[in-house]
Each structure stands twice: as structure tokens, then as C-alpha cells.
Amino acid sequence: MEIITSIASLRTRLKRESSIALVPTMGNLHQGHLSLVQIAQQQASCTVVSIFVNRLQFAPHEDFDRYPRTQTADCHLLEKLGVDIVFLPDEKTLYPTPQEFQLLLPAVADTLEGEFRPGFFRGVATVVLKLFNIVQPQLAVFGKKDYQQLYLMQKMVQQLNLPINIMAGETVRSEDGLALSSRNSYLSELEKQKASYLFRTLFQVKQKIEQDDHNFRLLEECAKCELAKQGWTVDYIALQQRETLLPANTGDTDLVILSAAWLGQTRLIDNLEISIPSHPESSE
Known part of the structure; x- marks a missing residue:
């Protein structure tokens, strides 16, 4: 498994790959994430897992600063799973300058999660589109637990004509039914x-x-x-x-x-x- 932190190095490494699957995450990985990785591995010859806690999708009063960051443990889990590449950019790598360009999302993005977390999906769409542009995958896997996010990513790919297949992974639960998070x-x-x-x-x-x-x-x-x-x-x-x-x-x-x-x-x-x-x- 390779751990890559720069965009240029990742692009160079991926040039020799014929099929690439991306699993975007914010880390602190659990079995739910790993199930998405396994879907990706079944569909492509090279699996890239990104780990990045994206400030743009957190409101000022939310838990950006205390969001669990467990990169060492995450990489150990991914290595055991046989992941090809972990992309670990820092904030300056993905946002070298203030992110002034952002997507205008459809009205449904302002309902449900969007109503209670204004700007959340704009931040998600911005970072995911960046990752799509960097990795150039043929496939990306998202979990059904974040159902509205999955829906919007499918619509974004469709309406922006991105040559990426979005696959959905089922929610993984503990024995008592609690969705892993x-x-x-x-x-x-x-x-x-x-x-x-x-x-x-x-x-x-x-x-x-x-x-x-x-x-x-x-x-x-x-x-x-x-x-x-x-x-x-x-x-x-x-x-x-x-x-x-x-x-x-x-x-x-x-x-x-x-x-x-x-x-x-x-x-x-x-x-x-x-x-x-x-x-x-x-x-x-």
C-alpha cells in the first residue's frame, strides 16, 4: 500500500492504472467504510481511499476541531485490506487558496440535512468534485447511510457529465441495529x-x-x-x-x-x- 500526500505524485502514480475506484472518507474508519472499500476492490484494478476532514462542510459551531482523526489506525486497517493507495492531503494541498468557486446545488440540497446544516452539501460537493478531478476514477463508492449525500453525488455526476459510475454501499449496523458512524x-x-x-x-x-x-x-x-x-x-x-x-x-x-x-x-x-x-x- 502506498500513502501519497501530494496531488502531483498521485496523478503521476495513477497514470499507469487502467481502472480506478475512489472511496472518499473523512477517516476514523469503521466496518461501514471498509465495506465500501471492498466494493471498490471488486470493481477496479486500483483502489484509492482518500482521508480528509473537509472544513468546508462544517458550520462554525460544529465539530470540525474535535472530529476524530485516526490516520495511523486507518492506514493499518486499509493495509490489511490490501488497498492500493491512500491519499492523505492536508488542507493546503486541497485548498491552497480560499475556495471561491463552489457549485450551485439544486433545491433538494437545502432540505433535510441541508435545512439543519446550511452549506453542508455545497462543501461536500466541492471537495468531492476536487477529488474526482484529481483521481479521475471510473468508479466512486458512497454509503447509503448518508442517503441524501449519495443522491446528490449521483445527480452531480449525471448533470455535469462526469464519466464516473457512482455505486452505493448498504448501511452496516451493529447487532442492535445502530448504523455504524x-x-x-x-x-x-x-x-x-x-x-x-x-x-x-x-x-x-x-x-x-x-x-x-x-x-x-x-x-x-x-x-x-x-x-x-x-x-x-x-x-x-x-x-x-x-x-x-x-x-x-x-x-x-x-x-x-x-x-x-x-x-x-x-x-x-x-x-x-x-x-x-x-x-x-x-x-x-
């Missing part, structure tokens, strides 16, 4: 015991919909109340259309329920895809 390390031992309640609440909504309860707005409100009763502070629980990430309506069949909520001082996100069988009209 770097921010789980912020949780106290007591909070860790309560954290899986977010997944269980979403799963209950999924079950109710599959049992023909399609009062989506009421289901959202009931789920928020259930979490609040358990001591959570809810940012959103929203049933959306998978194709557009707009609010789901009765008759929609491909749904996703997305959530963000605070447990103590830790903000967790999760989602579940839901498929409703269509009922063809009976003919007389």
Missing part, C-alpha cells in the same frame, strides 16, 4: 445503549407502511413523538420519494424514511428504504 465514538456508554432506538423507530414506521398504513405525515409525527419520549431531540423524520427525495405521497411505491436526531450532545442520522407493492386495478 464515526460520530458514534462521541456517545457515552449509557447513550450507546439507547442509540439503537433511532433505527427501531424507523423500522416500526417501515412495518406500519408495509401493513398498509399510508398516512405518511401522521406516521412521521408519531415517530418524532416516540423519540422525544425517549429523550431524543429530533431534527427531522421524513418519508420521501427515493427518485426525487421530495415528500412521499399516497400512491408512491419507492420510499425512504430519513432521520436526524440528537442523543445528548451527539447527532445521529439513519434511514431505511421502503418498497410498497403496487396494486394493479382489477378488471371486470
Whole structure:
């Protein structure tokens, strides 16, 4: 495994590769990240994992300074997995001057996560587009846990005509259902015991919909109340259309329920895809 820190060195190294897969990360790697790496390795002859904590996607009051940085442990995990290249740029490498050019994102980027973290997706899109330009991969892998991010990356590649295939990795969970996340390390031992309640609440909504309860707005409100009763502070629980990430309506069949909520001082996100069988009209 090679660890490369400069853009010029990475571009030179990648010239001899015929197929490249990129897995962008912010480090503090867990099994969820590693599952994305394994997808990449199955699809390309050279896998590049980038590790960079991107200041642009953090608001001033957020956790940029305390975000876990575990590069030595991360590189050890990636070496055991047989990764070809780890790209470890510092801030001056990716942002040698103030980043004045940024993308104008579609309106959906200002909903859900974008509503509660203004500018977040603009920062994500900026750094990912930079990484795409540097690495020139044929494939990039993102996790479904960050569902809205995955959706926007797919749309960005499509609308900017980038020759990159975006692949989605399933959310990896602990035995109790909690989605693996770097921010789980912020949780106290007591909070860790309560954290899986977010997944269980979403799963209950999924079950109710599959049992023909399609009062989506009421289901959202009931789920928020259930979490609040358990001591959570809810940012959103929203049933959306998978194709557009707009609010789901009765008759929609491909749904996703997305959530963000605070447990103590830790903000967790999760989602579940839901498929409703269509009922063809009976003919007389």
C-alpha cells in the first residue's frame, strides 16, 4: 500500500492504472467504510481511499476541531485490506487558496440535512468534485447511510457529465441495529445503549407502511413523538420519494424514511428504504 500526500505524485502514480475506484472518507474508519472499500476492490484494478476532514462542510459551531482523526489506525486497517493507495492531503494541498468557486446545488440540497446544516452539501460537493478531478476514477463508492449525500453525488455526476459510475454501499449496523458512524465514538456508554432506538423507530414506521398504513405525515409525527419520549431531540423524520427525495405521497411505491436526531450532545442520522407493492386495478 502506498500513502501519497501530494496531488502531483498521485496523478503521476495513477497514470499507469487502467481502472480506478475512489472511496472518499473523512477517516476514523469503521466496518461501514471498509465495506465500501471492498466494493471498490471488486470493481477496479486500483483502489484509492482518500482521508480528509473537509472544513468546508462544517458550520462554525460544529465539530470540525474535535472530529476524530485516526490516520495511523486507518492506514493499518486499509493495509490489511490490501488497498492500493491512500491519499492523505492536508488542507493546503486541497485548498491552497480560499475556495471561491463552489457549485450551485439544486433545491433538494437545502432540505433535510441541508435545512439543519446550511452549506453542508455545497462543501461536500466541492471537495468531492476536487477529488474526482484529481483521481479521475471510473468508479466512486458512497454509503447509503448518508442517503441524501449519495443522491446528490449521483445527480452531480449525471448533470455535469462526469464519466464516473457512482455505486452505493448498504448501511452496516451493529447487532442492535445502530448504523455504524464515526460520530458514534462521541456517545457515552449509557447513550450507546439507547442509540439503537433511532433505527427501531424507523423500522416500526417501515412495518406500519408495509401493513398498509399510508398516512405518511401522521406516521412521521408519531415517530418524532416516540423519540422525544425517549429523550431524543429530533431534527427531522421524513418519508420521501427515493427518485426525487421530495415528500412521499399516497400512491408512491419507492420510499425512504430519513432521520436526524440528537442523543445528548451527539447527532445521529439513519434511514431505511421502503418498497410498497403496487396494486394493479382489477378488471371486470
